[in-house]
Amino acid sequence: MHLSPEVPLVWYLLLSAVLFCLGVVGFLIKRNLITVFMSIELMLNAVNLSFVTFAHQWHDVKGQIFVFFVMVVAAAEAAVGLAIIIAVFRARATLAVDRIDLMKL
């Protein structure tokens, strides 16, 4: 990954923080389960961005390797999460988070 030398490190980190906060806020305020799910993905990728930034800064490949792990876990999570969402929708005919407040389907 090549980063332009004239873009300072802090910009990347700020972008990462802004994305993360958008994810958190989306997670907290959105009612639709799929949107909530997407917010989680947004948070994960915000973190990925800061990982990559620091890997570049310190010339250490570990950060980039970590990003792959996060992606794999996110993919697995997407598979399982979407399956759950479909199951919930079939049982409740709704995806509003507020109405899914019983453990028993």
Add this chain to the structure above:
Amino acid sequence: MNESLHLWLIPLLPFIGFLLNGLLGRRLPKAVVSAIALLAPLGSFLVVLLASRAALPHSESYGNWITVGPLNIDLTFVLDQLSLIMLLVITGVGFLIHIYSVGYMHDDEGYWRYFAYLNLFLFFMTTLVLAGNALLMFVGWEGVGLASYLLIGFWFQKKSASDAGKKAFIVNRIGDFGFLIGLFLLLANFGTLSFSDLAQKIAANPTMTGGVLTAIALCLFIGATGKSAQLPLYVWLPDAMEGPTPVSALIHAATMVTAGVYMVARTHFIFDRSPLALSVVAIIGAATALFAATIGLVQTDIKRVLAYSTVSQLGYMFLGCGVAAYSAAIFHLMTHAFFKALLFLAAGSVIHAMGGEQDMRKMGGLRTKTPITFWTMTMAVLAISGFPFMSAFFSKDAILAAAFASGSLGKLLWFVGLVTAGLTAFYMFRLWYLTFFGETRSHDAHSHESPWSMLGPLAILAVLSVGGGWIGAGRFGAFLSPVLGTKTEELTGSLEYIMMALAVAAGALGWFLAHRMYHQRSAAAQLAAPAPAGYNLLQNKYYVDEFYNLIVVKPLLTLSKYFLEWVVDFAILGGLAWLLAGIASLSGAILQRWQSGNIRSYAAWLALGAAVLLYFVLAPHVFGAASLHLGMAGH
């Protein structure tokens, strides 16, 4: 140590009987319950018989029981002449009473429970007697108290029975408190509770008299007054008659109540060193003998007469102990076990014949209807009255002679004992005449003789009551001397015969008066005494129960009600509990708002928590350096 005698079997067999009948008895047929219950004391009796041929004393240790610092208490059983006699009486008479109970309790629905308790009693009683140290004895001592409580309150549906059980237990606890203090004093001063070690330590210190030994002896004696129903703690024994009659015979006449006498004899080396304690024992004994005998004169319940008689005879035994005639006391203990067990069992047979009636005013004329009960009871009455050559003639004479021989106080106590002998004969013959002679005063007339399971033990005990005195006459002291020492001041020659003659004369006088008052006069006037005031005083048992009620029970109840229940229990303990409950429910009411079921609010709290955590992790790095920098700058 020589070969093992398996002394552990003696208490263990009844304990197995207790476990089997107690756990399974409800589902077992009556025949099996009886077989288990009878085999246990029979087995113990046989083990005792086998052991009696061994060289005495014999002690067996079954390892350490308690080891704390320098204190070391072993599980030790000791068989010597004293415990041998006790064991023979307990298991022998106990076995007879078990047989009798099979007939007496036959129709009771608590049959299995009854025999379980009875076996439990034998377990604790044999433990008490075999114990080689005072603590093990205390275990047996408490255990027989428990068995006694369970059996007095055997018919617990009856309020008077459960009350009597509680009374017996509580009064005994007061005595046990003294016993415990005595044990602590022994430990503090000698560092051991083993009887043989204590005897050695005291013997090795011949100048040690009075003082702490008096305190120990008196504390132990307080225990004995509780268990053996002496003044002032005798009040539970008459009430204990609420239990089944065979229980009264076994526990409240023949064995358990003599535990106090046994304990004093067992620790005689302490009492011997304290003339003051011995005098107290003798005076309490003589006073109790006279006191209880006078109450017995006017009682109308056949079992209560016998109960007061028991208290009185126990007083004799303590009189014997108090004049250091321990072997005479144990001798009387043995003969008393025979004739008093017989009296109770015969009374039980009478009650059985009368269909549960215990009031002598409603009896009479049973001589022809229950001939075997009549004849065996006659033997017992003659025995307890000191009729020449019957058992109590020898044992009572031994105690009175020893009292007479021991100084001026002894002469006074001897006189008290003599008067008591006369009273004893009077109330026993009164019972005899009221029960068996005259016209029947009962309305339902189908009185019948008891079954053979009840009459057999009566016959055996009658033989023992008549001939039991010959077992010990003249040689009992010598037999017990290895345990109790040889200190007996024998009366010699003509004086001894005069003593005997006086005692017999006192008995004959009592008989004569009873004959005049209860046989020759008409039935209606029989119970009215010439002196109404004295009669009322006796009839009401000197108002001792009322007195205790007034000074002990009532204040305690009042204290419990107004202070303990309302202030301590309701206000303090209850208030504390309410306070804790209030805190819990208040915090619950606040905290339950978090548990809204709203996922997004959980997520919000999660995020907030993460933020706070992050702040505390990062703050030292971000602001810490700055504040450090500021601090440096300000310097």
